[in-house]
Amino acid sequence: MAVIIPKDLPASKQLDRENIFVMHEERAKSQDIRPLELAIVNLMPTKIVTETQLLRLISNTALQVKVDLINMKSHTSKNTSHNHLKAFYKNFDDIKYKKYDGMIITGAPVEKLEFDDVNYWEELQEIFDFADKNVFSTMFICWGAQAALKHYYGIDKKDLPEKMFGIFEHKIVRRRPIVRGFDDVFYAPHSRHTQCRIKDIKKIDDLEIVASSKEAGAYLLVSKDQRKIFVFGHSEYDPNTLKKEYERDKAKGLNPKVPKNYFPNDDDTKKPIVRWKAHGNLLFSNWLNYHVYQTTPFDLEKLNQIDKEFGVNE
Structure with missing residues (x-):
C-alpha cells in the first residue's frame, strides 16, 4: 500500500525519487479501503525536512496511511513559508472534532526554555488532552516526549552538563512489541540539551523503560496500555542531519563538539557513518503494525469506548 499525501507536497517528489511509493489523495478516494488516519504534529522549524523524514518511514509499510499535517496556531513559523503551511497544514481547531488511529508529535528546539515559556505550550497541552481521548x-x-512526560506524569526535564550530540549505543531493557525484531544492541542519533532522568521515570508505575543507553540515558518508553510511545532520540534523521547542525553551529561561532560516533575517527571532513536507519524503519513499522493497525478499532468512533479488548499483545 502507501502513504496518502497531497500531490504537490514537496515530500512527494523526494520520496518518488527514492522509489518510495506514495499515493495521492485523488487516487486514494477511488479505492474502497479504510486507511489508517494519522496526524503529524510538526513542531520543528524546518517543517519540510521533518515531514519528509517522517513520511519516508511511515511509507515503509504494507498499510495504507492517510496523513494530516498539523502546526501550532499560536506560533508563527520563521523557517517555513506561509504558503506551504496554508496549502498543506491544519491547526488544532481544524481537527479537534476528528479521531485518529495514530499521532506523532515531533521534537522542537525549545528545550532550554521552561515549558510555560514556550509560546504554544497551552495549545500543545490541548493536543495532549485531545490525543488521550481521540487518538x-x-x-x-x-x-x-519530554513535554508529554511533563503533561501526563509531572516529570520535569533536567539540563545536561553538555549537549547530547551524536550516535549512541542502546540496549533493550524489556522485550515489547515496539522493539520486535530489534537486535539486543542498536544505535540512534541524539541532539538535545536536556533529559528526563531514569530515576524519575522509574517512580511512575504506568511507564516502562524498553530501551536505554549508558551514555544517552532513557531512549524508549511505553505506557502500560502501550498506547503512548516516548522516543528520546531521532531515528528519523537523514544521514547528514547532524552534519548540517554541526556546521551551522560552527558557522555561528558556537565551537560545537564533533558529534560522537558519527564521522570516521571523528574526522569531520569524512562522510558520516549511517548505523541507525534499519532500527528507525523497524521502530516506525512496529508502531504502525502492533500499536496502531492491529489494535485500533475499525470504527474510530469506538475510541470513546477504549478498554482492555484493544490492548497490545506482548
Whole structure:
C-alpha cells in the first residue's frame, strides 16, 4: 500500500525519487479501503525536512496511511513559508472534532526554555488532552516526549552538563512489541540539551523503560496500555542531519563538539557513518503494525469506548 499525501507536497517528489511509493489523495478516494488516519504534529522549524523524514518511514509499510499535517496556531513559523503551511497544514481547531488511529508529535528546539515559556505550550497541552481521548496510539519524539512526560506524569526535564550530540549505543531493557525484531544492541542519533532522568521515570508505575543507553540515558518508553510511545532520540534523521547542525553551529561561532560516533575517527571532513536507519524503519513499522493497525478499532468512533479488548499483545 502507501502513504496518502497531497500531490504537490514537496515530500512527494523526494520520496518518488527514492522509489518510495506514495499515493495521492485523488487516487486514494477511488479505492474502497479504510486507511489508517494519522496526524503529524510538526513542531520543528524546518517543517519540510521533518515531514519528509517522517513520511519516508511511515511509507515503509504494507498499510495504507492517510496523513494530516498539523502546526501550532499560536506560533508563527520563521523557517517555513506561509504558503506551504496554508496549502498543506491544519491547526488544532481544524481537527479537534476528528479521531485518529495514530499521532506523532515531533521534537522542537525549545528545550532550554521552561515549558510555560514556550509560546504554544497551552495549545500543545490541548493536543495532549485531545490525543488521550481521540487518538488510539501516540508517538512522542525528543522534546515532544519530554513535554508529554511533563503533561501526563509531572516529570520535569533536567539540563545536561553538555549537549547530547551524536550516535549512541542502546540496549533493550524489556522485550515489547515496539522493539520486535530489534537486535539486543542498536544505535540512534541524539541532539538535545536536556533529559528526563531514569530515576524519575522509574517512580511512575504506568511507564516502562524498553530501551536505554549508558551514555544517552532513557531512549524508549511505553505506557502500560502501550498506547503512548516516548522516543528520546531521532531515528528519523537523514544521514547528514547532524552534519548540517554541526556546521551551522560552527558557522555561528558556537565551537560545537564533533558529534560522537558519527564521522570516521571523528574526522569531520569524512562522510558520516549511517548505523541507525534499519532500527528507525523497524521502530516506525512496529508502531504502525502492533500499536496502531492491529489494535485500533475499525470504527474510530469506538475510541470513546477504549478498554482492555484493544490492548497490545506482548
